[in-house]
Amino acid sequence: MKPILGSMVLALPFPTLNDLVNAAKGHWGAWASAKERHTTRVAWACRAARCAPVEVPVDITFVWMGTRRPDPDNQGFGQKFILDGMVLAKVLPKDTQAWIRGLRHLYPGPDGKGLRVLVVWEPTRIQEALEEVLMRCGLPTRCGETSPDARGTAAASASADA
Numbered sequence: 001m002k003p004i005l006g007s008m009v010l011a012l013p014f015p016t017l018n019d020l021v022n023a024a025k026g027h028w029g030a031w032a033s034a035k036e037r038h039t040t041r042v043a044w045a046c047r048a049a050r051c052a053p054v055e056v057p058v059d060i061t062f063v064w065m066g067t068r069r070p071d072p073d074n075q076g077f078g079q080k081f082i083l084d085g086m087v088l089a090k091v092l093p094k095d096t097q098a099w100i101r102g103l104r105h106l107y108p109g110p111d112g113k114g115l116r117v118l119v120v121w122e123p124t125r126i127q128e129a130l131e132e133v134l135m136r137c138g139l140p141t142r143c144g145e146t147s148p149d150a151r152g153t154a155a156a157s158a159s160a161d162a
Contacts, residue, residue, distance in 0.1 A: 002123045005058060006091065008049040012066060012115035014038055014078030035081065042085020051091045058092075058121040059102035059129075066115035076105045082119055101126040 015023070015034050023030035062082070064075055083095040092099055101124035131141045 002125060004120055004122050005054055005056075006049075006051045007118065007120040008045055008051060010042060010045055010082065010117050010119065012064075012078070012117055014081050014117075016074040017077040018074055020077075035084070038078075038081035039084040039088055042082050043088040046086055046089035046091050051086070051089065053090055054092055054099065054121065057099055057101045057124040057126075059104065059124045059126070060100060061104045061106065061118075061120045061122075063106045063108065063118040063120070065108060065111055065118065066113060072105060072107050075107075078117065079103065079105075082117070102129065 015038065020031055020034060023034060060079075060083075062076065062079055064072070083092065083100070086092040087095050134141045
């Protein structure tokens with residue numbers, strides 16, 4: 001198990017994607033204003049939690065907790081503010097694939113303790129995760145390798161050609 005590099009708990013709510021789309025329809029600056037406000041809030045939370053800058057690519061897990069919330073894909077949009085706030089606080093150098101290799105969202109359900117999100121970042125396990133997914137789907141796990149199912153087919157066609 002790889003070590004956790006950092007974590008923080010943030011109070012919710014963040015605006016959902018639907019909230020922001022509706023606000024932007026009303027005025028062109030609504031999106032920018034909401035983004036700046038929530039991104040700054042996350043940056044201050046990073047500073048308060050004394051989150052250290054990451055030096056290696058990471059996987060980030062979001063655990064959305066509390067009372068019932070909107071659909072997971074709508075609520076998960078809050079990750080935009082969280083990642084941008086982590087960059088603003090210099091916890092992440094950038095929010096690109098060079099630094100963030102995996103994002104995972106967990107929704108354990110209502111617990112009656114108030115809306116919040118636990119954000120955890122750890123060294124990436126992208127290669128392990130990718131190989132597992134490819135293997136479970138019967139696809140090649142290495143470049144130039146054939147899938148387990150294709151090996152039998154390739155061998156059969158090779159012997160037929162001979």
